[in-house]
Amino acid sequence: xxxxxxxxxxxxxxxxxxxxxxxxxxxxxxxxxxxxxxxxxxxxxxxxxxxxxxxxxxxxxxxxxxxxxxxxxxxxxxxxxxxxxxxxxxxxxxxxxxxxxxxxxxxxxxxxxxxxxxxxxxxxxxxxxxxxxxxxxxxxxxxxxxxxxxxxxxxxxxxxxxxxxxxxxxxxxxxxxxxxxxxxxxxxxxxxxxxxxxxxxxxxxxxxxxxxxxxxxxxxxxxxxxxxxxxxxxxxxxxxxxxxxxxxxxxxxxxxxxxxxxxxxxxxxxxxxxxxxxxxxxxxxxxxxxxxxxxxxxxxx
Numbered sequence: 001x002x003x004x005x006x007x008x009x010x011x012x013x014x015x016x017x018x019x020x021x022x023x024x025x026x027x028x029x030x031x032x033x034x035x036x037x038x039x040x041x042x043x044x045x046x047x048x049x050x051x052x053x054x055x056x057x058x059x060x061x062x063x064x065x066x067x068x069x070x071x072x073x074x075x076x077x078x079x080x081x082x083x084x085x086x087x088x089x090x091x092x093x094x095x096x097x098x099x100x101x102x103x104x105x106x107x108x109x110x111x112x113x114x115x116x117x118x119x120x121x122x123x124x125x126x127x128x129x130x131x132x133x134x135x136x137x138x139x140x141x142x143x144x145x146x147x148x149x150x151x152x153x154x155x156x157x158x159x160x161x162x163x164x165x166x167x168x169x170x171x172x173x174x175x176x177x178x179x180x181x182x183x184x185x186x187x188x189x190x191x192x193x194x195x196x197x198x199x200x201x202x203x204x205x206x207x208x209x210x211x212x213x214x215x216x217x218x219x220x221x222x223x224x225x226x227x228x229x230x231x232x233x234x235x236x237x238x239x240x241x242x243x244x245x246x247x248x249x250x251x252x253x254x255x256x257x258x259x260x261x262x263x264x265x266x267x268x269x270x271x272x273x274x275x276x277x278x279x280x281x282x283x284x285x286x287x288x289x290x291x292x293x294x295x296x297x298x299x300x301x
Contacts (some may be wrong), residue, residue, distance in 0.1 A: 002059040005052050005206040006286055007045070008107065008280030009040040009065035011035065011081030011134030012179070015277065016048055018056055019285045023118070023125055025278060038084040046097055053098075060101040061094055064280035066109035068152050071291065074104045077152075081110060081134055107131060108155050109146050110283030111240040111273060113140035117286050120142035124235045128228050129273070130157060131280070132221065132241040135173035140232065160227065162220045176220035178243055201246050215252055229266045240273035240280075275296035 003026070006016040008211020010033060018029040024252055031048070034040040054060055066080025067277035094102045105113070112129035115121040121129070125144050131137035136158035140147040141220070147154050174180060178197060184194065185200050188209065204211040227235055243249055258261050273279045 003052075003060055003286055004060045004062050005049060005289075006047075006281035006284045007064065008110070008284065009033070009063065009079075009085075010107075010280075011066070014044070014048075015175035015281060016052075017278070018052055018058075019062075019281070023282070023285060025282065028278070028281075030249070033082060034084065035082050036084050038088065041082070041084045042093065042137055045094075049098060050093070058100065060103070060292065061289055062096070062281075063090060063094075063102065063104040064107045064136065064284040065090070065104060066107050069106045069297055070152060070235065071103070071105050071287070074102065076104070080137075096209050101288075101292060103284070103291045105284060105287040106137070106139070106152075106155070107280050108137035108139040108157075109148075110281075111238075111275075111279040112141050112283065114144065114279040114283035114287045115238050115240075115273050116141060116273050118282075119238075119279070120271055121236060121238055125145060125240060126232070126234045126235045127236045128232065129240060130221075130225070130228075132176065132178055132239060132243050134161045134179045135177040136224070141234075142232070157224055157228065160224055162223050170225050172220060175215065175287045176224060178241070181214065181217045183235050184217070185210065190214065197243050197246070201248055204248070214248070215256075218249060218252045219256060222253050222260075225270060226257060226260050226263065226266075229268060230262070233266065234268065236268055237270045238273050239270065240276065241279045244272040247277050 004017050006017050006019050013030045013035050013068055015030045017025045019025050068077040075089045076085050079085035091102045091104050103117050108131050110133050121127045126142050129139040138153050138155040138157040158173040160172050161169050161177050162172050182195050204214050276284055
């Protein structure tokens with residue numbers, strides 16, 4: 001059975017998995033992201049591909065990544081926190097190295113494709129997907145398709161200004177990205193050790209200060225959700241990323257939204273992505289299939 005290697009390039013970790021022709025993730029792994037050095041980034045990436053090739057029949061590579069991605073060429077004008085890929089074409093680099101078809105797509109769009117095809121957005125013609133990771137990713141899915149914008153920048157919720165404290169402009173990447181919560185928590189705990197998200201939510205059960213820290217952080221997410229809802233009036237909001245497995249996140253978002261004026265006029269379900277941390281890889285696989293089918297049906301595509 002032919003398989004596709006799926007990658008989800010995150011600012012902290014590169015997640016990867018092997019997906020079979022039935023769309024089932026059969027194995028997964030992860031390694032630390034090299035954000036700045038392209039040679040080191042490619043060394044890690046190529047080694048992972050070779051490991052899969054050594055034990056499986058691989059027919060292609062599917063990539064979910066942050067930034068402004070041209071899905072037809074593979075060029076990334078910007079790649080979010082992974083500055084090594086700014087102005088680079090990872091599709092060309094991989095196809096040259098391995099002679100395999102490669103397809104790339106924005107990570108927020110991948111999450112939406114996963115949820116729309118077989119997840120918690122099935123049956124929705126218009127919905128919004130927001131991924132909470134190192135930064136904030138997203139997708140606007142309108143009238144049955146991804147809305148990409150005039151120059152591939154639609155869905156960049158992370159750029160929305162959500163804080164003007166002391167006159168300083170802070171966007172959602174800075175205020176609502178999970179790395180911001182981790183930084184605040186580590187400062188409070190006076191530690192430089194790595195901290196998993198589950199540890200912060202567990203600490204909040206017995207520490208009122210940590211609970212308030214989480215509530216304040218969620219406030220920035222809630223404001224972003226409110227603004228998107230009153231602007232686009234979608235059927236549903238889905239939240240992805242590893243933190244979407246925390247039920248307290250959704251309890252807090254919905255509690256905060258009910259406190260906003262006019263929310264009752266725009267209120268819609270705010271729910272987790274079905275695939276949580278695997279949404280990027282699975283969406284990349286769906287995108288790969290779609291692009292390869294289009295090219296097969298229309299060689300000039």
